[in-house]
Amino acid sequence: MKKLQIGNVVLDNPLILAPMAGVTDLPFRLLCREQGAGLVCMEMISAKAIFFHNKNTDKLMEIDPGEQPAVLQLFGSDPEIISEMASRIEEKPFAILDINMGCPVPKVVNNGEGSALMKNPKLVEQIITKTVKAVRKPVTIKIRKGFCDNMVNAVEIAKIAEGCGASAVAVHGRTREQYYSGRADWDIIAKVKDAVSIPVIGNGDVTDGLSAKAMLEQTGCDGLMVGRAARGNPWIFKEILYYLETGRGDFKVPAKEVRETIMRHAKMALAIKGEYTAVREMRKHIGWYTAGYPNSAVLRRDINGMETFAELERAVNNILWE
The missing domain is CATH 3.20.20.70 (Aldolase class I)
Known part of the structure; x- marks a missing residue:
């Protein structure tokens, strides 16, 4: 390139x-x-x-x-x-x-x-x-x-x-x-x-x-x-x-990598912004990350109620996803 x-x-x-x-x-x-x-x-x-x-x-x-x-x-x-x-x-x-x-x-x-x-x-x-x-x-x-x-x-x-x-x-x-x-x-x-x-x-x-x-x-x-x-x-x-x-269109990201990236993203946000702000800002990001995955609609409904980092981590680990 x-x-x-x-x-x-x-x-x-x-x-x-x-x-x-x-x-x-x-x-x-x-x-x-x-x-x-x-x-x-x-x-x-x-x-x-x-x-x-x-x-x-x-x-x-x-x-x-x-x-x-x-x-x-x-x-x-x-x-x-x-x-x-x-x-x-x-x-x-x-x-x-x-x-x-x-x-x-x-x-x-x-x-x-x-x-x-x-x-x-x-x-x-x-x-x-x-x-x-x-x-x-x-x-x-x-x-x-x-x-x-x-x-x-x-x-x-x-x-x-x-x-x-x-x-x-x-x-x-x-x-x-x-x-x-x-x-x-x-x-x-x-x-x-x-x-x-x-x-x-x-x-x-x-x-x-x-x-x-x-x-x-x-x-x-x-x-x-x-x-x-x-x-x-x-x-x-x-x-x-x-x-x-x-010229190939077969690029695919493993679900495990998606999950790991969400948690990396969340942990970086936590370190920079603190729990209150990081959890609230990650709600929209998790919705974007998981769009199209099985049960993602349920997750998007649930994440709007998340208040703590522990809740966020539990939700992400519970839904993925292969």
């Missing part, structure tokens, strides 16, 4: 774990890196929260040597605050700084942040220009096809990013209006690839080895970003690498 270079950062392979709030925390990123992700993205972080010294934000910015290289993603709409906060945190051991211009969540969009930035190309230009000048590390952006069907401007925004010194652009092939519904438009990713010379990372509907190969062939993109398909499935990166190398 070919390497991918973003600025001065060289990745072992072009497979990237997308940033997902409430999902891509430190334990999950470590698991995805182990399973073959060439690059992992942290949960998006508010530039304003850094400015106001929010303690919870400090925890979100914790990075482990085992997950390197990692992307730290900022969101905001004020060029001064984003660039100044980027400079303030640059000493942290992340490899790449990404600016979120694709988040569709109403509370973000209503503040003029995330995908709302795509409605204001001039502001995009100001944010990228100031941030690139403020830091030495590579700066990238993550965008969508456009804000809505009447405003499809991913190519325009990508050209602006390149002109302002961005080192790469990730393109999700859906508009903000679509959220995550319908099919991702891979043609827009191909158009962006044709329009700029910096690396273009395709995002949207990469769910397995077959779809990964199809996106690479259809768009010519330089990298692949995997988001929702990685939830409960850190092995997707190993699966994609296996398919691209062999």
